Amino acid sequence: EVQLVESGGGLVQPGGSLRLSCAASGFTVSTNYMGWVRQAPGKGLEWVSVIHSGGSTYYADSVKGRFTLSRDNSKNTLYLQMKSLRAEDTAVYYCARGALIGRTGYYFDYWGQGTLVTVSS
Amino acid sequence: SYDLTQPPSVSVSPGQTASITCSGDKLGDKYASWYQQKAGQSPVLVIYQDTKRPSGISERFSGSNSGNTATLTISGTQAMDEADYYCQAWDSNTWVFGGGTKLIVL
Numbered sequence: 301e302v303q304l305v306e307s308g309g310g311l312v313q314p315g316g317s318l319r320l321s322c323a324a325s326g327f328t329v330s331t332n333y334m335g336w337v338r339q340a341p342g343k344g345l346e347w348v349s350v351i352h353s354g355g356s357t358y359y360a361d362s363v364k365g366r367f368t369l370s371r372d373n374s375k376n377t378l379y380l381q382m383k384s385l386r387a388e389d390t391a392v393y394y395c396a397r398g399a400l401i402g403r404t405g406y407y408f409d410y411w412g413q414g415t416l417v418t419v420s421s
Numbered sequence: 422s423y424d425l426t427q428p429p430s431v432s433v434s435p436g437q438t439a440s441i442t443c444s445g446d447k448l449g450d451k452y453a454s455w456y457q458q459k460a461g462q463s464p465v466l467v468i469y470q471d472t473k474r475p476s477g478i479s480e481r482f483s484g485s486n487s488g489n490t491a492t493l494t495i496s497g498t499q500a501m502d503e504a505d506y507y508c509q510a511w512d513s514n515t516w517v518f519g520g521g522t523k524l525i526v527l
Binding site: 344345347411 | 452454475505511514520
């Protein structure tokens with residue numbers, strides 16, 4: 301059974317840093333593409349970042365240069381390092397497993413329960 | 422950047438058919454996926470590759486995609502279908518979500 305368990309959320313001051321983790325089970329993170337999607341309170345889903353099986357990473361413009369996505373294959377875990385946090389980064393952050401149909405049919409087939417990040421003084 | 426547009430809300434009576442649209446430039450040339458998010462829960466994939474249903478998703482859910490519009494159709498709508506629905510597509514290494522549509526089952 302595929303499971304994704306996020307952790308690391310919490311309250312952080314503007315300008316601060318936080319590292320989110322996503323522990324995966326039931327599959328191997330290094331053989332799939334994985335991503336983070338966030339949802340601000342009362343708002344819609346916003347893609348944040350993706351890492352491909354080959355290690356390439358992609359970021360939304362809103363977080364580029366501030367967030368870094370990585371993975372530890374030995375722990376089957378995904379990480380999102382967040383720096384220079386802003387109030388607008390406040391959101392529930394979901395870890396999701398990616399799937400691909402053909403060359404462009406990217407989607408997310410499994411999602412974690414999410415972890416809340418609050419950026420406030 | 423690529424944008425996907427959804428109506429903020431759609432209302433439907435129990436047992437009727439609900440259609441939720443998602444519009445984007447030449448969206449029919451891309452693959453559309455749909456996610457259901459019930460209140461306080463994580464999103465769940467209900468349609469991928471325009472028309473395919475993941476295992477465990479009710480046959481009442483179907484999808485189509487042509488021209489500039491993808492459509493999620495829910496037949497025989499039930500109270501349990503009340504949720505937010507998001508479309509998603511991929512464009513130039515960007516995963517794009519629509520703004521979401523609240524399905525209201527009256």
